[in-house]
Amino acid sequence: GEDVEQSLFLSVREGDSSVINCTYTDSSSTYLYWYKQEPGAGLQLLTYIFSNMDMKQDQRLTVLLNKKDKHLSLRIADTQTGDSAIYFCAEMKEATDSWGKFQFGAGTQVVVTP
Amino acid sequence: GAVVSQHPSWVICKSGTSVKIECRSLDFQATTMFWYRQFPKQSLMLMATSNEGSKATYEQGVEKDKFLINHASLTLSTLTVTSAHPEDSSFYICSAIDRANPNTGELFFGEGSRLTVL
Numbered sequence: 001g002e003d004v005e006q007s008l009f010l011s012v013r014e015g016d017s018s019v020i021n022c023t024y025t026d027s028s029s030t031y032l033y034w035y036k037q038e039p040g041a042g043l044q045l046l047t048y049i050f051s052n053m054d055m056k057q058d059q060r061l062t063v064l065l066n067k068k069d070k071h072l073s074l075r076i077a078d079t080q081t082g083d084s085a086i087y088f089c090a091e092m093k094e095a096t097d098s099w100g101k102f103q104f105g106a107g108t109q110v111v112v113t114p
Numbered sequence: 115g116a117v118v119s120q121h122p123s124w125v126i127c128k129s130g131t132s133v134k135i136e137c138r139s140l141d142f143q144a145t146t147m148f149w150y151r152q153f154p155k156q157s158l159m160l161m162a163t164s165n166e167g168s169k170a171t172y173e174q175g176v177e178k179d180k181f182l183i184n185h186a187s188l189t190l191s192t193l194t195v196t197s198a199h200p201e202d203s204s205f206y207i208c209s210a211i212d213r214a215n216p217n218t219g220e221l222f223f224g225e226g227s228r229l230t231v232l
Contacts, residue, residue: 042118042207042226045221
């Protein structure tokens with residue numbers, strides 16, 4: 001099965017908080033990322049967290065990492081229509097031969113409704 | 115932040131022709147660049163790792179003679195889809211690691227190139 005799993009769809013009302021969840025299987029993953037992809041565009045790095053951290057906050061974004069459960073979440077506060085996009089969770093190991101080799105989840109389609 | 119640019123952003127070609135896609139790091143030197151393929155509503159699939167001055171390393175199942183990768187300089191990698199067929203139609207995305215900051219774990223992605231083979 002997939003090494004990184006995400007729910008496929010999330011609908012949220014404008015102004016509410018969105019929470020996107022991700023689970024991964026490899027406990028040796030060193031970096032965990034959230035990327036945003038708008039229609040027809042490439043990936044935009046939103047934030048990332050080292051595996052020795054539990055939480056990272058950056059303006060409206062909060063990343064929570066539960067290493068025990070191998071669970072990563074991204075919370076977007078005060079969700080706006082411009083946040084509608086596909087959000088990818090990704091992991092990367094620090095091993096030399098794996099450096100830069102990201103394992104991506106399938107992506108969560110977030111739709112923000114007025 | 116660091117910028118990676120791909121060209122062309124969209125290309126349509128006839129079956130049997132070859133298409134070259136460029137990936138450039140605009141304001142940094144890239145030690146390593148990666149090429150991905152993305153099918154509609156699916157995740158990115160890593161195709162190959164491209165290191166400047168050496169041969170690319172292809173992932174299992176990716177035909178190296180079909181997808182030629184050249185990383186001739188620290189700011190440019192090219193992907194050539196040879197003898198393209200309709201099943202090669204996809205969204206191709208590159209990413210790069212900043213040579214000056216290789217250990218931050220950051221990858222910078224291009225905007226992607228949509229290939230449609232008729």
